[in-house]
Amino acid sequence: MSYDVPHLEGEEEIQFGTTTDRGWPRWEVFVRQNGGLAHIYSESVHAADAETALLNARDAYLRRVEGVSLWVVPAAAVTIWEPDAEDPPSDEAEGDRALWEIFVRNRRGLAPVHAGSLPATGAGDAIAKARDIYVTHEEGSSVWAVPSAAIYAADPAEADALFAPFADKDYRYPTFYEIPAEVGYM
């Protein structure tokens, strides 16, 4: 069924954001699951702003896991250091310090996990410190540094609306659906 969409004057002139590949910028999503100790990276969403990113992340990534906390952060605010890369550029050691959140990915293929936060003068300083504090044993670890201020988090007071509605929807799991005998092994 289709309906005529009214055409408005000047519509062709709409310009979206500053990115060229997609309409909206990318946001990285971190979920802490029920019983989980830390926020874990859960891929990304595209959204026009932080609020939309948070709601989109809820719909995309909390359907199959029981989340209790949700963070989104602009992808552009994430600095990633890979172990085979050169040492991160050092920041001015005397600069103003801000709080940074550190995520560590222990092996390729695993999701980065929130390790903690530390004060740093910039991304390079944050990563250098994080390597000392959080990456003592795992040689292959990569480090993500995010300014704490760039994180948009779900308000715990809104947990009922954000997280509870998934609990009674068991059809969100593939195991809800019975596979007819004729299908055999899938």
Added chain:
Amino acid sequence: MSDDLFRYLLRLADDNLILAQRLSEYISSAPELEEDLAVANIALDHLGVAHHLLEYAATRDGRSADELAFTRPEREYTNVLLVEQPNVDFGHIMTRQFLFDAYQLGLWEALSGSDDPTIAGIAAKAAKEATYHIRHSSGWLIRLGDGSDVSHARAQQAIDALWRFTDELFATDDLDVTMSEAGIGADPAGLRSLWESRVDAILAQATLHRCNDPYQRTGGRTGYHTEHLGHLLGEMQWMQRAYPGLEW
């Protein structure tokens, strides 16, 4: 009395069933994949509420919940006209959703205190979902209204087109009176002032305004629908009509 409860459950269910179908039609057409997920998710919430209400209604009727959902003729659907209005554009979809969310949030909050424990239970869960729905739809209305000239114009167009279906949300009939006096239902008229304050607050942020035209249409509660519902039902019902009793 049993028949009154049945009819009351049916109108609550139909609002959600028809809106779920409308939103589902839009899946794959949203501006971004993520928004498709959001719309699908909201549609599923409404479908879930309709399912619970129809299962309850079915205990007071010879028909099953599926039969109630898929085999009634158009005149027996008692949803409000607002939810059957077409998906003209994203602005219409979010405006329709917002106007309805603001109504349903108040409704579910009121029905959470129903003397009927099944209705109270469904309402308590639905209120959580409605809290999320209105956060999503009001965010979009603000973004569109306070956005570009084009998005503002489209959002105001949607308000103007849909405002005529808002009086019906709060029209009280004999059934509403009976059910609210029995402590089971909520008198729609009593939900209006909260709805107006919620709607006006968001419209102000969105730099939008109420429609100036006082014209209003009603009829959904007695089965007199706009021309759009028949087409919606044609698509929604054809499989059960073609293959009665079909199950996955």
